[in-house]
Amino acid sequence: MEMKKRSSFSSRIGFVLAAAGSAVGLGNIWRFPYLAAQYGGGIFLLVYLILAITFGFALMITEIAIGRKTGLSSIGAYRALDKRFGALGWLASLVPMIITPYYCVIGGWVVKYFVEYLVGSGTALSNGEYFTNFIGFLGEGTFSTPLPWFLIYVLLTAVVVLFGVEKGIEKVSKLMMPVLVLLTIVVAAFALTMDGAIEGLKFYLVPDFSNFSFKTVLAAMGQMFYSMSLAMGIMITYGSYMPKESNLERSVGQIEIFDTAIAFLAGLMIVPAVVAFNGGDPSKINAGPGLMFGTLPQVFERMWMGHIIGGVFFLLVLFAALTSSISLMETVVSIVCDKLHCNRKLATVIVTIGVLLLGLPSCLGYGPLASVQILGMAFLDFFDFISNSVMMPIVAFFTCILIGHICGTKLVSDEVEKNFPFHRKALFEVMVRWVAPILLVVILGSKILEVLGVLKI
Ligand code: PHE
Numbered sequence: 527m528e529m530k531k532r533s534s535f536s537s538r539i540g541f542v543l544a545a546a547g548s549a550v551g552l553g554n555i556w557r558f559p560y561l562a563a564q565y566g567g568g569i570f571l572l573v574y575l576i577l578a579i580t581f582g583f584a585l586m587i588t589e590i591a592i593g594r595k596t597g598l599s600s601i602g603a604y605r606a607l608d609k610r611f612g613a614l615g616w617l618a619s620l621v622p623m624i625i626t627p628y629y630c631v632i633g634g635w636v637v638k639y640f641v642e643y644l645v646g647s648g649t650a651l652s653n654g655e656y657f658t659n660f661i662g663f664l665g666e667g668t669f670s671t672p673l674p675w676f677l678i679y680v681l682l683t684a685v686v687v688l689f690g691v692e693k694g695i696e697k698v699s700k701l702m703m704p705v706l707v708l709l710t711i712v713v714a715a716f717a718l719t720m721d722g723a724i725e726g727l728k729f730y731l732v733p734d735f736s737n738f739s740f741k742t743v744l745a746a747m748g749q750m751f752y753s754m755s756l757a758m759g760i761m762i763t764y765g766s767y768m769p770k771e772s773n774l775e776r777s778v779g780q781i782e783i784f785d786t787a788i789a790f791l792a793g794l795m796i797v798p799a800v801v802a803f804n805g806g807d808p809s810k811i812n813a814g815p816g817l818m819f820g821t822l823p824q825v826f827e828r829m830w831m832g833h834i835i836g837g838v839f840f841l842l843v844l845f846a847a848l849t850s851s852i853s854l855m856e857t858v859v860s861i862v863c864d865k866l867h868c869n870r871k872l873a874t875v876i877v878t879i880g881v882l883l884l885g886l887p888s889c890l891g892y893g894p895l896a897s898v899q900i901l902g903m904a905f906l907d908f909f910d911f912i913s914n915s916v917m918m919p920i921v922a923f924f925t926c927i928l929i930g931h932i933c934g935t936k937l938v939s940d941e942v943e944k945n946f947p948f949h950r951k952a953l954f955e956v957m958v959r960w961v962a963p964i965l966l967v968v969i970l971g972s973k974i975l976e977v978l979g980v981l982k983i
Pocket residue numbers: 548549550551552553554752753754755756758760850851853854
């Protein structure tokens with residue numbers, strides 16, 4: 527097996543923080559709450575938590591262990607484990623290429639909202655129609671459309687990657703993360719004082735089994751991959767930089783807890799508030815990608831010093847998003863670098879142009895291109911669906927087959943047990959060998975049949 531000497535993170539905590547920086551982002555703050563609202567509240571939360579501590583845990587352990595063992599990133603790592611699985615590395619690498627462009631579109635929305643608070647236009651944001659007008663290109667002037675903001679966000683990400691100042695950004699974001707957690711708690715606490723919010727809190731926390739469906743599981747699973755940066759080779763790359771002597775299982779536990787806690791808090795801040803604005807009736811929620819942008823400004827509008835809090839909040843979200851998009855773009859750049867044998871600068875320029883071109887349809891998809899739908903979805907929703915609900919489950923499935931039935935789970939457990947006991951080894955083995963692959967086949971199969979119109983779920 528090919529073994530390379532790699533530079534490593536200097537400490538285990540350094541590794542955990544970097545991986546958490548990649549994991550915590552728009553997935554937690556923007557995506558999780560709207561899915562929770564859309565897929566039945568408490569039941570979604572419950573399914574998500576169960577999946578995260580079983581399947582998510584097993585997959586993250588697997589990916590990091592593969593990376594640390596082989597010392598390679600995904601394309602090389604899968605091939606090193608089994609020649610026939612080289613294509614899987616490619617498929618995994620394709621995922622960040624699809625996600626990065628639309629991630630930057632949403633990043634652009636965040637920049638816009640931050641700037642509006644900065645220039646004192648917070649009240650306008652709290653108008654119910656603001657967000658739809660914004661993404662629908664209905665406002666006056668270029669800056670009232672998402673296009674320039676998308677551009678700004680892509681350039682922000684690209685500049686960091688181009689000049690290699692990720693370390694600086696990571697330092698700043700490490701300082702900001704605790705503030706984000708604190709602020710989220712404050713906003714959530716305030717939101718819960720609004721009329722009707724308690725109904726919303728119940729909807730978010732108490733599972734209603736009549737809301738359960740296949741879709742809940744599929745959505746929760748896609749969200750788990752997305753939020754924890756799984757099934758796209760990223761954790762393999764991070765693992766390849768992890769020091770051999772550090773405690774792998776413990777690190778995974780910490781990343782997971784952190785990631786899940788932030789998602790949970792974001793939901794607590796947004797879901798009860800939406801229900802409150804709907805007059806306390808959860809069945810009337812019309813949740814979609816715009817949920818955070820439509821709801822939070824209305825909450826801030828009612829808070830003491832709300833415009834300042836709103837501005838700070840969107841700035842913090844911007845940093846959380848940047849650390850994730852940097853990690854996404856970074857991955858794509860290193861693939862382009864390796865495959866085209868060009869230098870990093872050129873690769874970054876190529877990737878930036880690619881991101882701009884590929885992101886454009888998502889950016890215009892609710893406005894000038896609204897009439898173009900793929901499988902009944904706008905571009906952004908389609909890219910989100912194809913990556914999270916189709917490609918990632920496929921990557922996860924084959925990773926489970928490779929480790930569970932071809933290489934053997936011992937490959938991973940030996941790596942985890944190098945210096946420390948592997949407490950949840952039995953859970954890991956059952957998940958990777960049986961539960962996860964079966965679940966993936968059932969869920970993915972039924973979804974595909976549904977999209978093809980064969981099955982109604
Ligand atoms: N996990 C990130 C989020 O929750 C998204 C992401 C996926 C970032 C993959 C990097 C790699 O926003």
